[in-house]
Amino acid sequence: MKVNRTIGLILAAVFLAGLAILSCTRPAAKQEPAAPLSAAPHQSVEEQEAAIPESPLKDAYFGDTHVHTSYSLDAYIGGARLTPDEAYQFAQGKEVVVNGLKHSIGRPLDWAAVSDHAEFIGEMYSTQVAGAPGGDNPMLEELRHLKTADExxxxxxxxxxKNMRGENPSHPPFYAGPGTTKSAWQAVALAAVRDNYHPGKFTTLAGFEWSAAQNEGNMHRNVIFRDLTVPDMPFSALDSPNEEKLWAWMAEQEKMGSRLLAIPHNSNGSKGLMFAPLDKAGRPLSAEYARLRSHYERLIEMMQIKGNSEVHRKFWPADEFADFENGDSVGTFSGRTFKKENFVxxxxxxxxxxxxxxxENPYRLGFIGGTDNHNGLPGDVAENDYIGSHGPADGTLKERREGEIDGWIKAKESNPGSLAGVWATRNTRAAIWDALAARETFVTSGPRIKPRFFGGATLGATQDPVELVKQGYARGVSMGGTLKALERAPTFTVHAQKDPDGANLDRIQIIKGWVNAKGEPQERIFDVAWSGNRKPNAKGKLPALGHTVDLKKGTYANTIGAPELIGSFTDPSFDPKQPALYYVRVIEIPTPRWTTYDAVRNNLPRLKGVPATVQERAWTSPIWYTATK
Amino acid sequence: MMRKIVREPLLHFLTIGAALFLYFHWSGGGSGPTSDRIVLTAGQIGHLAAGFAKTWQRPPTEVEIKGLIDDWIREEIAVREAMASGLDRDDTIIRRRLRQKLEFLFEEVDAAVPPSDRELQAWLTENADLYRLEPQVSFRQIYLSRERRGSATEDDARTLLARLRAAGPDTPIDHLGHPTLLPREVEMSSLAEVARTFGQEFSRSTEALPVGVWSGPIQSGFGLHLVWVRARVAGSLPDLAQVRLAVERDFTADRRRRQLAAMYERLLAKYRVVIERKAADDDGGKSGANAS
Structure with a gap:
């Protein structure tokens, strides 16, 4: 026994020494630590970044802002054993093993931010790192060997x-103290971010998820840093489940030299909390609240595994494309009844x-994507080889067809999640994060569609996409930007390029939003560019394109639709005194839904109650018109 | 040679083992689990106090130190009595924990030995396919849109191709074909990078194109392309320096697995394993034991 204790002491000493070396708290983190053990001389990260050329017309970079690994307690319980490091490896194209099967992303991502739940990363460190403090706790011993889904x-x-959904969530009894949280953050999360960054090829951003879920309403935010100037541990819902406290913490980090932003998600399941008219103290939102929220929460995750939060067909019957990955059962679990006020x-x-x-506008939100994958697989969004996203909950064919993702959604109604797109001058941390902060972002439901969107008083219509982009940057604002008071209607120019390996495009739409005198949201949808020789009918409605999907074989053909669309738009009902916003939605031609591919591959009947085909899409961040000088 | 011995993890393991043995032999004298003496040294008390201070962010008072000592003695007594009564035997948690500690000690020692350049180079040579650099290509391309020209696109492409071939390699191409955000000039890029912009089909097609000639039309997801391949670099095995981090990561992971298995193999030799199956088909040897 004494031998064990002494070995323990030695191990502890080895560990502490290791941690002391690894800890990259703020002052030291300005410079990235050199890769460990490598004797070969190589360029510093700064030198590598400086060598990457800038593209003035910008490129689209596809990534994921929302993924969980074995360092998220719920993911670990569900069998996730891929670490943050392995998640970044997967994103770069390396094959991994998930649910006992080999799996590869196919097309690598350009960037990713692993966002493990901050609450329990310390506990997960104790669980997974042999010899870590608290690792011998019997409750963790149980955790390591949970077998069945029931267990x-x-x-x-x-x-x-129970704990997380209560008033004052706290650490579970097997927590071994803040030292473990720091170790998880620094020696695991940040080390993976550091080791997998390849400027110009693949960008990693440090991040975590703040997972407040009072009363089962989803208030989660992913917090994402610009560089490795970061605090020595993240802020979790156990520190405070109040978003204003999160912003106060973010303000402290800014004072210490960090640059960071927060991305809320799953407003569809927020029980009215995400966009509540009252703050946590029960007061109407104040100017200060609005200012802080628009400063820290610049983006919202439009869609993910647990549904599309743009709109729901029930509340938007006039929008013919509102019937898309609605995830209806989200609205029936845990009393998360859908209401219009939860949608983006x-x-x-x-x-x-x-x-x-x-x-001040508390909801000046650009649009971004993410998967919320709990298998440690960022950007695993391909419909045609989807293997589930939440461990055993949807890891087998049977569970995907009949099961549910615990407490959230029926597995068959879930989807592979969305991709995050940014327009950046190059693929470096600074350029990607700056695009996020500037809201020059878009989302796709999976395909690598590249949408362009500009607005300005002097933009002209053109059929040349290069000219469109040059003009847009020279004389207008891009998605995420703001137009100040104008005397007459601005011109909006749009272009979309299909996924080079995906389906053709059906149309580009511009969606306009404004409020009436009572402050109630109003909207109008315009078709701006479309494929083929279709003509809008007398009511202005463009005929549907039809489809080429073979449901028996699970295939489609690009014999309809267009590889790219270009157009311009001037709002016929523009009122110079009326603040408004405009955003773009690009619609693909119909393709098989993942459930159809799953059924065809396994020679089973198609599932009832879910669509057999989908029209995948992209959304750009809005351009705002303020009507003020 | 000496360097090699110094790097050998097994040696580290044995050295630490021997050191531990000597430590207990000399310092523990008479206070081991089977003795009736319980000795708490000043160093151990200091450790208890430090543990307290870490939790409570202040040093313990005299009374609290006494409490810590009493508690430690109780724990020591409980452990000795429990072990004497065999309570530790057949306890899954204790067994797993002991195994974990042993394996971890081994892994720590293993990780402390940096792989040599020779080992890494050998690994790279053996596992070349994992690190092989993709073929690369640089080219110019002209895009023709079926959207804009419909069924005439193919004919347009052939006409343009003939003109280009006649005009020579340095013809300006900026105003040929249809306007597109696809780059007209692509610098040396891997096929995966080409696919990222132009799609898989196009990327694969470029592999077969001759260098220094206008070719095509080639199909992509966007339409047709005429392509002049400027240069091509065949796939190759990178130098160790280029892929050192990845090689090191993979080599160490593999070495850990191999050496853990080897350790069990060596330890297994110390034991005679008897497996009693239902039919009592004891072969008296190790054939049924799986040590790893």
Missing amino acids: QRAWFGKYVV RWAVTKGLAYEAKLG
């Missing part, structure tokens, strides 16, 4: 769920009413 559920319910289109439009009243 997993029971354990999670007992130690985590409503919120960004409502923001205009707040701006009129408070002088």
